[in-house]
Amino acid sequence: MPALAIRCHRLVKRYSPEVLAVDGLDLEVERGECFGLLGPNGAGKTTTIEVLEGLLPPTSGDVEVLGQRWAHDARSLREKLGITLQETHLPERLTVLEVVRLFRALYRSGRRPEEVLDLVSLGEKARAYQRTLSGGQKQRLAVACALVGDPELLFLDEPTTGLDPQSRRQLWEVIASFRRDGRTVLLTTHYMDEAERLCDRVAIVDRGKLIALGTPKELIARVAGAEVVELAPADGLSLSALGELPGVQGARREADGIHLTVDRAHVAIPALLAFVEARGKALTRLATHSATLEDVFVTLTGRHLRD
Amino acid sequence: MKVVGDSPLYQLTLARLKLLFREPGAMFWTFGFPMVLAIALGIAFRNQPPEPVRAAVQDGSGAAAMLSALAKSARVKPELLSAASARQALRDGAVAIVVAPGDPVTYVFDPTRPDSRLARLVVNDVLQRALGRKDVTRARDEMVTEPGARYIDFLIPGLLGLILMSSGLWGIGYTIVETRTKNLLKRMLATPMRRGDFLLSFVLMRVVFLFAEVPVLVGFGHFVFGVPVRGSLALLLLVSLLGALSFGGIGLLLASRAQNIQTVSGLMNLVMMPMYVGSGVFFSISKFPKAVQPYLKALPLTALNDALRAIMNEGAGLAGVLPQLAILTGITVVSFAVAVKLFRWS
Ligand SMILES: Nc1ncnc2c1ncn2[C@@H]1O[C@H](COP(=O)(O)OP(=O)(O)O)[C@@H](O)[C@H]1O
Ligand SMILES: [Mg+2]
Numbered sequence: 001m002p003a004l005a006i007r008c009h010r011l012v013k014r015y016s017p018e019v020l021a022v023d024g025l026d027l028e029v030e031r032g033e034c035f036g037l038l039g040p041n042g043a044g045k046t047t048t049i050e051v052l053e054g055l056l057p058p059t060s061g062d063v064e065v066l067g068q069r070w071a072h073d074a075r076s077l078r079e080k081l082g083i084t085l086q087e088t089h090l091p092e093r094l095t096v097l098e099v100v101r102l103f104r105a106l107y108r109s110g111r112r113p114e115e116v117l118d119l120v121s122l123g124e125k126a127r128a129y130q131r132t133l134s135g136g137q138k139q140r141l142a143v144a145c146a147l148v149g150d151p152e153l154l155f156l157d158e159p160t161t162g163l164d165p166q167s168r169r170q171l172w173e174v175i176a177s178f179r180r181d182g183r184t185v186l187l188t189t190h191y192m193d194e195a196e197r198l199c200d201r202v203a204i205v206d207r208g209k210l211i212a213l214g215t216p217k218e219l220i221a222r223v224a225g226a227e228v229v230e231l232a233p234a235d236g237l238s239l240s241a242l243g244e245l246p247g248v249q250g251a252r253r254e255a256d257g258i259h260l261t262v263d264r265a266h267v268a269i270p271a272l273l274a275f276v277e278a279r280g281k282a283l284t285r286l287a288t289h290s291a292t293l294e295d296v297f298v299t300l301t302g303r304h305l306r307d
Numbered sequence: 308m309k310v311v312g313d314s315p316l317y318q319l320t321l322a323r324l325k326l327l328f329r330e331p332g333a334m335f336w337t338f339g340f341p342m343v344l345a346i347a348l349g350i351a352f353r354n355q356p357p358e359p360v361r362a363a364v365q366d367g368s369g370a371a372a373m374l375s376a377l378a379k380s381a382r383v384k385p386e387l388l389s390a391a392s393a394r395q396a397l398r399d400g401a402v403a404i405v406v407a408p409g410d411p412v413t414y415v416f417d418p419t420r421p422d423s424r425l426a427r428l429v430v431n432d433v434l435q436r437a438l439g440r441k442d443v444t445r446a447r448d449e450m451v452t453e454p455g456a457r458y459i460d461f462l463i464p465g466l467l468g469l470i471l472m473s474s475g476l477w478g479i480g481y482t483i484v485e486t487r488t489k490n491l492l493k494r495m496l497a498t499p500m501r502r503g504d505f506l507l508s509f510v511l512m513r514v515v516f517l518f519a520e521v522p523v524l525v526g527f528g529h530f531v532f533g534v535p536v537r538g539s540l541a542l543l544l545l546v547s548l549l550g551a552l553s554f555g556g557i558g559l560l561l562a563s564r565a566q567n568i569q570t571v572s573g574l575m576n577l578v579m580m581p582m583y584v585g586s587g588v589f590f591s592i593s594k595f596p597k598a599v600q601p602y603l604k605a606l607p608l609t610a611l612n613d614a615l616r617a618i619m620n621e622g623a624g625l626a627g628v629l630p631q632l633a634i635l636t637g638i639t640v641v642s643f644a645v646a647v648k649l650f651r652w653s
Binding site: 054055057072075078081083085087088089090091093094098101103104105106107108145149219273 | 313314315317318319322325326329330489490491493494495496497498499500653
């Protein structure tokens with residue numbers, strides 16, 4: 001059994017001469033890993049995941065999934081994958097159980113539909129029509145359809161976008177329990193907390209390119225420093241001078257003031273206060289938070305993930 | 308080992324059928340609409356009992372006696388009018404004939420009007436008998452209205468053809484494009500589903516649904532209006548099946564590349580519109596000029612309607628509907644072959 005669940009090499013997808021959605025991406029996802037593709041809208045996440053799923057032909061590059069290739073082994077691969085698309089409308093006038101049964105019938109082997117519905121906490125809704133479900137329930141039904149073929153590898157494209165916090169947590173629990181059996185998950189998201197919480201490793205993509213790769217902790221420590229200091233007001237303070245202060249890694253202007261990424265807060269904060277006082281200014285706000293993947297992204301690109 | 312109930316094709320077809328039967332719009336257009344139309348048109352064009360002949364008796368000597376002689380017969384409805392207004396009534400069509408008493412009696416009528424010619428015969432017959440004419444031989448009238456010759460008998464097979472057309476086109480064409488636009492097709496292609504099973508499930512759905520459509524409409528015609536089925540029911544089902552398949556094929560063809568609902572709806576209306584009018588659903592295509600009739604006869608709905616009528620009204624056998632079956636089979640084969648080639652899976 002190959003150690004890699006997914007390997008893609010110099011993947012390029014061009015929709016038209018002007019639209020280059022994926023620009024030479026290299027990815028390796030190990031078996032048993034939960035891997036996150038993180039990036040803003042339009043970064044090329046959906047395009048990448050659909051090429052890996054064999055739903056879109058790549059313009060160039062090499063893709064291997066579970067040691068097999070789409071050109072030769074499509075049918076046998078399909079039996080081993082479970083997927084949710086970014087957006088699917090399942091049949092509205094089928095009941096929850098009927099939808100899952102239909103998907104079960106499309107696989108040679110799989111799990112019992114009732115069992116999968118319990119897994120995604122939709123057992124009580126088995127006899128409800130799909131169209132009567134809430135957004136979170138519809139998404140869990142989509143995940144049930146992905147699980148019912150008992151896949152080795154699960155692809156989830158923005159599984160929790162637009163959901164309420166409770167539905168998100170329910171889905172996280174479903175994904176976590178899938179992983180307990182040593183199976184592999186590739187998901188895309190533009191939620192930092194989701195990536196930090198679910199993913200062993202994340203790849204940050206922007207404009208079709210990989211801009212950072214690692215565990216969430218590594219990325220944060222390497223790129224964003226340990227903590228972020230937020231201060232206001234911002235006027236009259238020079239960013240470059242702030243960036244030079246001891247313990248400070250970088251400074252940037254934000255809507256609510258200035259954010260400093262710092263690796264040693266106990267050194268940086270006294271220096272900052274002295275710097276401000278020396279210029280005769282007074283701060284109206286000073287706060288710190290632990291650095292997040294959002295800070296990583298902003299540090300790397302100068303933009304926010306959900307701009 | 309898989310049982311039939313777990314086979315992908317079975318589950319796909321079952322899901323299609325459930326979705327169809329749970330769509331109130333589809334149910335109305337398939338069952339409600341043709342029945343409402345049949346009832347409305349059946350009442351509007353029902354066969355009327357014969358009306359008495361309307362005649363004007365021109366005022367003058369002997370007019371009163373003539374009026375009462377004519378009034379005794381149920382076949383004539385006479386009225387007394389002055390010479391001028393009698394002519395006026397004839398011109399207006401209020402009466403079919405003007406009778407002027409005298410010797411000889413004068414009948415003023417318009418020989419180009421069938422009702423006027425008929426009035427001449429009826430009024431003369433009634434008058435001669437009233438004045439003592441004896442018939443030379445005895446006669447007995449046996450009046451029948453033959454089922455199979457009424458407008459409703461013409462209409463029901465036409466409506467059956469019409470719903471086979473619209474449920475073939477909508478049931479397959481529209482549904483496939485909807486599946487494509489809602490990303491459901493893509494989602495299903497991400498499973499090990501065979502593409503052939505996907506397409507075949509629509510065809511099977513159509514075939515199964517046929518066994519609801521045909522009996523309901525034919526049974527409705529039979530029990531409500533006494534519309535006969537003179538030929539064999541099996542042949543009627545066979546022709547309906549080929550009709551459903553040929554329209555299913557056309558539906559698949561129209562849906563094969565359409566990327567949105569508007570496109571496919573427009574295409575389907577474009578295809579159906581000429582057949583609503585030119586395929587003899589509501590009136591016979593013999594009303595069209597001779598020159599266009601061969602083209603109309605080649606339309607799938609015309610072929611289907613002709614065959615359905617021949618079987619229901621004339622009791623035609625297989626040999627009698629072979630040309631129509633050939634047209635429908637040809638359209639089925641060609642449309643499916645082209646549609647499968649063109650089909651856009653992504
Ligand atoms: N079918 C398509 N045709 C043309 N351009 C597309 C298509 N799908 C996506 N794109 C473009 O490709 C880029 C990447 O899109 P996508 O992969 O959907 O990004 P993400 O999922 O990260 O939001 C965007 O600029 C998008 O507009
Ligand atoms: Mg996307």
